[in-house]
Structure formats: structure tokens, C-alpha cells
Amino acid sequence: MKLESPKITINKSAQDTFDFLSDVKNFEKLMPENISKFEVLDTDKFLFALKGMPEIVLKKKEAIAPNKIVLGAAGGKLDFSLTANIVEPKPEQSVVELIFEGEFNAMMAMMIKGPITKFIETLATNMPKQI
Template sequence: MNLESPKVTLDKSAEETFNFLSDVKNFEALMPENISKFEVLDDDKFLFALKGMPEIVLKKKEAEPNRKIVLGAAGGKLDFSLVGNITEIDANKTEVQLSFNGEFNAMMAMMIKGPISKFIETLVTNMNTAV
């Protein structure tokens, strides 16, 4: 299953945007209002939970300076990744899009598609004020 957020334009350089997304503790500022738990576990790993959902641990798996950040599931039963693609428009303007990629059976994909789409849309929308 592959889902993409809308693209959002930030009045920040690609480097500033990349540095913000590289620091996992900054993801707390991007989380939806219905977050019930957020905890930084390591320099590159954090745990979060939304009300009514299980806890999820994400770990930074890959980073291409000023271009891309890849977070992946750290343990648990589901294997997926959350990719932040950063595109420089000019020196102080950057476009960001998040994509979610995971392998799920048809029933699971049907159940999580809506909530995951809304989640990544909220993360990218909150970048306007957080970054």
C-alpha cells in the first residue's frame, strides 16, 4: 500500500527543513491533536500513540541531506516506512511531501488506509507552523 500526502510549501530552506525533520523530537510538534503519547527513545527513534490506536515506534532509517528522510517501523508486527521528500524551490522556499509505504493484507489495508491518509496529511499540514 502506497499513500501520499498533499505537497506543502514552506518558507524555509531545504537545509532548515531537512534539519527539522532529522531531529526525531520535532515530530511531536507535527502530531495530530488526538495524540495520547509521545516519547523520544533514542537519537533516531521515537514512540507515539493516537487515542484508540496501538503504540507505534518509528526509527530514522535513511537520510539524504536536504532531500529525503526515511522513518521505518522499529519492531512490531507491521513493516512500513514514512518518507519525507524535500524539494528545494528556491533559497528560502521548499516543498515537502510525505509518503507511506507498507505491505498489508487486503483486510488490514482497507482498515488503515483512511486513518493513515489523514495522519500523514496532518503531519505535513502542521509543518507550516512547526518548521
């Protein structure tokens, strides 16, 4: 399953955007309002939970400055990744697209597609206000 957020324009350089997203504690600022828990576990790992959903631990798996950050599931039963692709169309402007990818059975994919789509859209739309 592959889900993509809308492309969001941010009035900061790609490097500034990359630096913000590289610091996992900043993801708390991007979370939806229905977050019930957020905890930084390490410099590259955090845990979060949305109301009615199980806790999810994300770990920074890859960082290629200033264009790509990959977060992946750290433990648990589901294996997935959340990638932030960052481009700089002009100085002091960056465009970010979040891509969620994971292998799920048909039943699980059907159950999580809506909530995950809404989740990555919320992360993306909150970026211009926070970075």
C-alpha cells in the same frame, strides 16, 4: 499500499526543513491533536500513540541531506516506511511530500488506509506552522 500527503510549501530552505525533520523530537510538534503518547526513545527513534490506536515506534532509517528522510517501523508486526521528500524550488522555500508505504493484507489495508491518510496529511499541514 502507498499513500501520499499533499505537497506542502514551507518558507524555509530545504536544509532548514531537513534539519527540523532529522531531529525526531520535533515530530511531537507535528502530531495530530488526538495524540495520547509521545516519547523519544533514542536520538533516531520515537514512540507515539493516537487515541484508539496501538503504539507505533518509528526509527530514522535513512537521511540524505537536504532532500530525503526515511522513517521506518522499529519492531512490531507491521513493516512500513514514512518518507519525507524535500525539494527547494527557490532559495528559502522548500516543498515537502510525505509518502507512506507498507505491505499489508487486504483487510488490514482497508482498515488503516483512512486513519493513515489523515495522519500523514496532518503531519504535512502542521509543518509550515512549526518549521
